[in-house]
Amino acid sequence: xxxxxxxxxxxxxxxxxxxxxxxxxxxxxxxxxxxxxxxxxxxxxxxxxxxxxxxxxxxxxxxxxxxxxxxxxxxxxxxxxxxxxxxxxxxxxxxxxxxxxxxxxxxxxxxxxxxxxxxxxxxxxxxxxxxxxxxxxxxxxxxxxxxxxxxxxxxxxxxxxxxxxxxxxxxxxxxxxxxxxxxxxxxxxxxxxxxxxxxxxxxxxxxxxxxxxxxxxxxxxxxxxxxxxxxxxxxxxxxxxxxxxxxxxxxxxxxxxxxxxxxxxxxxxxxxxxxxxxxxxxxxxxxxxxxxxxxxxxxxxxxxxxxxxxxxxxxxxxxxxxx
Amino acid sequence: xxxxxxxxxxxxxxxxxxxxxxxxxxxxxxxxxxxxxxxxxxxxxxxxxxxxxxxxxxxxxxxxxxxxxxxxxxxxxxxxxxxxxxxxxxxxxxxxxxxxxxxxxxxxxxxxxxxxxxxxxxxxxxxxxxxxxxxxxxxxxxxxxxxxxxxxxxxxxxxxxxxxxxxxxxxxxxxxxxxxxxxxxxxxxxxxxxxxxxxxxxxxxxxxxxxxxxxxxxxxxxxxxxxxxxxxxxxxxxxxxxxxxxxxxxxxxxxxxxxxxxxxxxxxxxxxxxxxxxxxxxxxxxxxxxxxxxxxxxxxxxxxxxxxxxxxxxxxxxxxxxxxxxxxxxxxxxxxxxxxxxxxxxxxxxxxxxxxxxxxxxxxxxxxxxxxxxxxxxxxxxxxxxxxxxxxxxxxxxxxxxxxxxxxxxxxxxxxxxxxxxxxxxxxxxxxxxxxxxxxxxxxxxxxxxxxxxxxx
Numbered sequence: 001x002x003x004x005x006x007x008x009x010x011x012x013x014x015x016x017x018x019x020x021x022x023x024x025x026x027x028x029x030x031x032x033x034x035x036x037x038x039x040x041x042x043x044x045x046x047x048x049x050x051x052x053x054x055x056x057x058x059x060x061x062x063x064x065x066x067x068x069x070x071x072x073x074x075x076x077x078x079x080x081x082x083x084x085x086x087x088x089x090x091x092x093x094x095x096x097x098x099x100x101x102x103x104x105x106x107x108x109x110x111x112x113x114x115x116x117x118x119x120x121x122x123x124x125x126x127x128x129x130x131x132x133x134x135x136x137x138x139x140x141x142x143x144x145x146x147x148x149x150x151x152x153x154x155x156x157x158x159x160x161x162x163x164x165x166x167x168x169x170x171x172x173x174x175x176x177x178x179x180x181x182x183x184x185x186x187x188x189x190x191x192x193x194x195x196x197x198x199x200x201x202x203x204x205x206x207x208x209x210x211x212x213x214x215x216x217x218x219x220x221x222x223x224x225x226x227x228x229x230x231x232x233x234x235x236x237x238x239x240x241x242x243x244x245x246x247x248x249x250x251x252x253x254x255x256x257x258x259x260x261x262x263x264x265x266x267x268x269x270x271x272x273x274x275x276x277x278x279x280x281x282x283x284x285x286x287x288x289x290x291x292x293x294x295x296x297x298x299x300x301x302x303x304x305x306x307x308x309x310x311x312x313x314x315x316x317x318x319x320x321x322x323x
Numbered sequence: 324x325x326x327x328x329x330x331x332x333x334x335x336x337x338x339x340x341x342x343x344x345x346x347x348x349x350x351x352x353x354x355x356x357x358x359x360x361x362x363x364x365x366x367x368x369x370x371x372x373x374x375x376x377x378x379x380x381x382x383x384x385x386x387x388x389x390x391x392x393x394x395x396x397x398x399x400x401x402x403x404x405x406x407x408x409x410x411x412x413x414x415x416x417x418x419x420x421x422x423x424x425x426x427x428x429x430x431x432x433x434x435x436x437x438x439x440x441x442x443x444x445x446x447x448x449x450x451x452x453x454x455x456x457x458x459x460x461x462x463x464x465x466x467x468x469x470x471x472x473x474x475x476x477x478x479x480x481x482x483x484x485x486x487x488x489x490x491x492x493x494x495x496x497x498x499x500x501x502x503x504x505x506x507x508x509x510x511x512x513x514x515x516x517x518x519x520x521x522x523x524x525x526x527x528x529x530x531x532x533x534x535x536x537x538x539x540x541x542x543x544x545x546x547x548x549x550x551x552x553x554x555x556x557x558x559x560x561x562x563x564x565x566x567x568x569x570x571x572x573x574x575x576x577x578x579x580x581x582x583x584x585x586x587x588x589x590x591x592x593x594x595x596x597x598x599x600x601x602x603x604x605x606x607x608x609x610x611x612x613x614x615x616x617x618x619x620x621x622x623x624x625x626x627x628x629x630x631x632x633x634x635x636x637x638x639x640x641x642x643x644x645x646x647x648x649x650x651x652x653x654x655x656x657x658x659x660x661x662x663x664x665x666x667x668x669x670x671x672x673x674x675x676x677x678x679x680x681x682x683x684x685x686x687x688x689x690x691x692x693x694x695x696x697x698x699x700x701x702x703x704x705x706x707x708x709x710x711x712x713x714x715x716x717x718x719x720x721x722x723x724x725x726x727x728x729x730x731x732x733x734x735x736x737x738x739x740x741x742x743x744x745x746x747x748x749x750x751x752x753x754x755x756x757x758x759x760x761x762x763x764x765x766x767x768x769x770x771x772x773x774x775x776x777x778x779x780x
Contacts, residue, residue: 021673021675024673024675024676027675028573028577028675030569031569031570031572031573031577032573032577033569034565034566034567034568034569034570034573035569035570035573035574035578035584035587036587037566037570037645038570038587038590038591038594038645038646038649039586039587039590041594041605041642041645042590042593042594044605044609045597045601045602045604045605048604048605048608048609049601049604052608102354103354103355103357103358103361104358106350106351106353106354106355107354107355107358109351110351110352110354110355111355114348114351114352123355123359126359126362127358127362129362129762130358130361130362132699132703132761132765133365133703133758133761134702134703134704134705134732134757134761135703135705135706136703136705136732136735136736136739136754137365137369137703137735137754137757137758138365139736139739140368140369140735140739140747140750140751140754141364141365141368141369143739143747144368144372144739144747144750144751145364145365145368173358173361173362173365176358176361180358204340204341204343204344205344205348206343206344206347206348207340207344210347227596230596233598234597234598234599234600234601235598236598236599236600236705236706237705237706237732237736240736241736241739241740272598272600272706275600275604275710276600276706276709276710279603279607279709279710279712280709285612293604294604294608297600297601297604300598300600300601301597301598301601304596304597304598305593305596305597308592308593308596309593312592
């Protein structure tokens with residue numbers, strides 16, 4: 001039989017077309033549904049955050065303008081200005097980054113450019129253990145180790161039992177492995193020909209690392225730091241346990257900047273901390289407290305979403321392709 | 324013009340470069356060691372608070388119990404008493420109600436009842452909800468001894484010390500407690516310094532793992548929390564693994580490159596970065612409130628009065644872990660070489676047949692690893708559980724998907740937030756238990772990966 005004859009041979013053609021397989025169609029339908037559920041989740045998140053926030057802003061005690069511009073969060077007194085909570089979140093995030101960027105980057109540089117196979121074999125799994133530890137255990141660590149340590153260093157009268165410094169440092173520990181592993185991946189992707197060229201020109205190991213490898217991997221490193229920042233903003237348990245439950249209300253201009261607004265030794269509530277504390281009480285539905293956590297959740301959602309897209313854009317935009 | 328140093332200047336510059344390099348290396352190493360130290364201090368804190376010396380005061384001294392029973396406390400110790408005597412001691416110290424409850428859990432003797440009357444006993448054993456005491460074998464000597472210690476001796480821990488100071492500076496701890504008694508006696512109520520006994524205590528012990536929570540830290544345990552976590556894992560896996568693996572198969576094997584599928588992929592990556600507390604809010608709004616008839620079990624005529632059940636929490640964690648399962652499964656499926664697919668299809672198999680019998684078996688170890696990582700995430704996650712209303716004080720074992728529940732991380736959170744020092748020790752012990760579980764899970768993942776992963780040239 002030639003190819004030509006197959007094409008005209010009607011029964012043969014039907015045979016090759018294959019049977020209908022309803023079960024297989026059903027399976028593929030299920031697979032598509034499974035993939036589409038992720039979209040349903042996103043819609044669900046946006047819908048519930050949005051609709052509850054809408055209820056919140058429709059309440060006569062609240063106005064969107066005051067929510068975005070005033071600096072006192074005191075639900076009992078009817079003041080809903082989100083800035084004290086954002087301030088708490090940002091303070092802890094900045095402290096965490098100050099701790100985590102040097103440690104994470106140095107670990108990545110050391111592991112990628114200096115360490116031999118033996119040191120890597122020991123240290124990398126250790127950092128991976130750090131990733132697997134639940135955040136509530138970090139919270140316990142902050143309260144029972146870091147806070148007493150800070151109080152014994154700076155003095156019990158200076159450091160409040162609940163303080164942003166302790167929470168910030170421990171959140172920093174939490175994101176170190178994120179920064180180090182993402183940076184190390186980025187450095188590993190730098191082709192070794194670049195390193196060899198630099199060595200051939202007489203550069204020292206340190207010069208190769210800081211002037212060749214790090215600049216070449218900068219987009220990956222920056223993306224990793226942004227991801228870590230988003231993680232620190234969304235972190236809940238450490239800040240709830242260690243940073244306290246009082247929003248740091250402030251008045252720009254009258255309150256001292258370093259004595260009160262940016263004081264690392266005093267307590268502050270974060271956005272996530274407020275949500276967790278409010279929800280852990282006996283929360284009744286359709287009250288202003290209940291609705292307020294969704295308005296804050298929405299703010300939090302957009303902040304982390306923005307950072308995550310930023311990190312992806314950094315990678316896309318500044319990625320250096322090597323042959 | 325380029326400048327090439329020579330001679331002495333060359334040597335000087337080279338030396339400077341070397342010193343700089345040494346300093347840099349030293350600095351990097353210091354920071355790396357700092358990271359390792361952070362981990363070490365975290366682990367040390369947990370272990371140190373889980374084991375150590377405690378100062379105990381007994382409500383009733385064992386020698387007193389022995390004397391009350393008519394023996395000579397100088398010659399007879401509490402644990403050498405026989406069971407009948409121990410039961411007598413117990414009988415004299417606890418209320419009839421408590422005694423009846425103990426007896427219904429497990430009776431004391433085969434041939435006689437201590438707290439119940441024979442008539443009531445026959446009646447409750449004949450009823451449909453007969454307690455365990457009707458069928459279980461009677462309590463042994465050690466079990467009764469434990470009860471006597473718990474209910475009659477009632478040890479009260481008034482101070483605890485960390486592991487290293489306990490080993491190296493026992494005298495310092497004893498001195499500290501005595502000074503506290505001398506300077507501040509009203510803190511200890513009726514106790515006197517002579518009653519204080521110093522002994523070793525492992526906060527993480529079998530009793531701790533097998534008893535429900537208690538408002539007295541000496542008697543509290545994590546039984547209900549462990550069972551709650553187990554239920555959560557079962558529900559999470561039952562939801563996230565079929566859906567997650569299905570989505571991964573679709574995206575890798577069936578999806579054409581078009582807008583919708585690109586959007587789904589981006590969306591999954593975005594979902595992986597959403598803070599866990601937001602999932603908690605989704606769970607609160609959808610599973611706890613919207614689907615309350617379903618998640619509280621009232622649709623099926625059972626369950627509790629609200630949607631704050633283990634089912635709601637499990638589904639919430641299922642949504643949370645879904646992106647993790649999808650992404651790791653996608654990676655596993657992508658790692659399957661194309662030649663396998665082509666071979667399958669060239670033999671006339673349909674796309675699904677190829678996936679089912681060629682691709683999935685090869686990708687299975689990777690998918691399993693992803694599943695285990697998702698389980699690990701679900702076990703340790705706390706914030707969403709707070710939102711969907713995990714209760715902290717649950718003394719009954721969860722009996723099904725519609726029961727109220729607590730979980731291990733919730734218990735740790737609650738204990739850490741309490742001011743009394745004993746609860747810190749309990750939180751440490753529970754953390755240690757949690758970490759051991761996670762370590763075991765991760766080891767299983769590593770073993771699976773090494774054992775079953777096939778490499779293709």
